[in-house]
Amino acid sequence: MLTEFDTTLPSIIQVQNLIKQTTPVELKLLTGDVLTGRVLWQDPQCICIADENSQQTTVWKQAIAYIKPKVS
Amino acid sequence: MLTEFDTTLPSIIQVQNLIKQTTPVELKLLTGDVLTGRVLWQDPQCICIADENSQQTTVWKQAIAYIKPKVS
Amino acid sequence: MLTEFDTTLPSIIQVQNLIKQTTPVELKLLTGDVLTGRVLWQDPQCICIADENSQQTTVWKQAIAYIKPKVS
Amino acid sequence: MLTEFDTTLPSIIQVQNLIKQTTPVELKLLTGDVLTGRVLWQDPQCICIADENSQQTTVWKQAIAYIKPKVS
Amino acid sequence: MLTEFDTTLPSIIQVQNLIKQTTPVELKLLTGDVLTGRVLWQDPQCICIADENSQQTTVWKQAIAYIKPKVS
Amino acid sequence: MLTEFDTTLPSIIQVQNLIKQTTPVELKLLTGDVLTGRVLWQDPQCICIADENSQQTTVWKQAIAYIKPKVS
Numbered sequence: 001m002l003t004e005f006d007t008t009l010p011s012i013i014q015v016q017n018l019i020k021q022t023t024p025v026e027l028k029l030l031t032g033d034v035l036t037g038r039v040l041w042q043d044p045q046c047i048c049i050a051d052e053n054s055q056q057t058t059v060w061k062q063a064i065a066y067i068k069p070k071v072s
Numbered sequence: 073m074l075t076e077f078d079t080t081l082p083s084i085i086q087v088q089n090l091i092k093q094t095t096p097v098e099l100k101l102l103t104g105d106v107l108t109g110r111v112l113w114q115d116p117q118c119i120c121i122a123d124e125n126s127q128q129t130t131v132w133k134q135a136i137a138y139i140k141p142k143v144s
Numbered sequence: 145m146l147t148e149f150d151t152t153l154p155s156i157i158q159v160q161n162l163i164k165q166t167t168p169v170e171l172k173l174l175t176g177d178v179l180t181g182r183v184l185w186q187d188p189q190c191i192c193i194a195d196e197n198s199q200q201t202t203v204w205k206q207a208i209a210y211i212k213p214k215v216s
Numbered sequence: 217m218l219t220e221f222d223t224t225l226p227s228i229i230q231v232q233n234l235i236k237q238t239t240p241v242e243l244k245l246l247t248g249d250v251l252t253g254r255v256l257w258q259d260p261q262c263i264c265i266a267d268e269n270s271q272q273t274t275v276w277k278q279a280i281a282y283i284k285p286k287v288s
Numbered sequence: 289m290l291t292e293f294d295t296t297l298p299s300i301i302q303v304q305n306l307i308k309q310t311t312p313v314e315l316k317l318l319t320g321d322v323l324t325g326r327v328l329w330q331d332p333q334c335i336c337i338a339d340e341n342s343q344q345t346t347v348w349k350q351a352i353a354y355i356k357p358k359v360s
Numbered sequence: 361m362l363t364e365f366d367t368t369l370p371s372i373i374q375v376q377n378l379i380k381q382t383t384p385v386e387l388k389l390l391t392g393d394v395l396t397g398r399v400l401w402q403d404p405q406c407i408c409i410a411d412e413n414s415q416q417t418t419v420w421k422q423a424i425a426y427i428k429p430k431v432s
Contacts, residue, residue: 011115029103029426030425041370044366055431056429057428060424062134063424063426064132067129068128082187082190083202086202101175137177137204137207138177140202141200153260153261154259156261158274174246205276209246209249209279210249210251211273225333226329226336230334230346245319282323284343287343297404298406302406302418318390349420352422352423353391354417354418356416
């Protein structure tokens with residue numbers, strides 16, 4: 001999929017901030033899965049998050065419904 | 073995803089108006105989730121809404137089924 | 145999403161006719177929802193319909209399965 | 217959605233043949249719906265089919281899983 | 289949908305080989321359906337398969353989850 | 361679908377590394393299926409994985425929710 005990756009876009013910057021601040025997040029997928037963890041990196045195609053055991057999951061952006069900071 | 077963001081389009085303007093007027097909205101997602109709150113911003117990829125506790129959720133536009141003003 | 149909006153296409157013209165004739169329609173979404181009402185406008189990204197109480201819903205075209213005139 | 221509509225493609229020609237021959241078809245959608253009827257027209261965005269009562273339904277191609285001639 | 293159809297790609301070649309060798313396959317769709325049969329042709333938009341009764345089904349590629357040789 | 365295949369992207373490189381290292385992975389699909397095995401190849405359209413019996417499955421990237429190394 002051709003993917004927009006304009007690093008001046010609010011949504012791209014927001015994910016970059018989540019990465020820098022290692023904010024715990026919830027990522028809801030179109031499958032209904034909710035992944036929790038910290039975002040490690042994003043590229044035009046994917047977002048990689050690590051859970052509390054440092055287990056990494058690479059999520060295709062096409063499968064994301066929403067992301068939000070995890071309420072503690 | 074390459075995303076159209078022509079700010080003269082009715083659908084883009086409508087969301088901009090929802091932002092300016094801080095209209096409470098319902099956002100139905102392809103997951104079946106219904107998010108309620110006020111729209112904070114949109115960009116070509118996402119719409120960010122805040123619920124009554126100011127908890128922010130960034131929704132990928134690809135996951136949106138519809139948006140409507142919340143009937144009070 | 146880059147969206148085709150060639151106003152000579154049968155499917156675009158058909159929706160324009162539904163708007164002009166204020167035909168009651170059923171709109172089936174990929175979520176399984178069926179919205180009923182009259183189409184108010186379309187743009188490359190969305191179709192806006194109003195139900196019998198003039199409540200407006202803006203539907204992302206990506207979420208549409210089909211549209212048909214409502215059988216009365 | 218930018219849509220390919222190369223009328224030399226086998227899949228486009230096949231639908232054109234279904235139209236000319238008024239072949240009864242089954243159209244399975246990503247919603248799980250199965251529509252049956254005869255194909256009236258296609259354009260890059262939609263396929264329109266009519267059921268036995270001449271009720272027309274305009275299906276977005278994005279929502280199609282498969283089409284097949286109806287086994288009588 | 290603009291569709292890539294580079295006949296040097298492994299995935300395109302693999303389907304071409306399934307066609308030439310008339311290999312029985314399972315095709316899993318995003319609807320959850322599993323179609324079985326032999327692949328007759330592919331184009332940028334669709335894959336056509338025939339079941340054991342030579343009943344043909346034309347599947348939109350957008351609806352495919354995976355394809356695999358059928359284990360006998 | 362036009363597909364980005366920039367071999368300098370982290371997500372593309374990560375899959376290439378999974379291939380080279382023959383890492384056991386879990387691939388979650390939008391259908392809800394979880395496939396396990398080793399990645400054999402990727403191209404812009406598909407990822408091919410082989411299970412423990414060397415049974416190959418070619419997955420369309422459009423259907424992928426996430427990939428992660430299998431926890432043993």
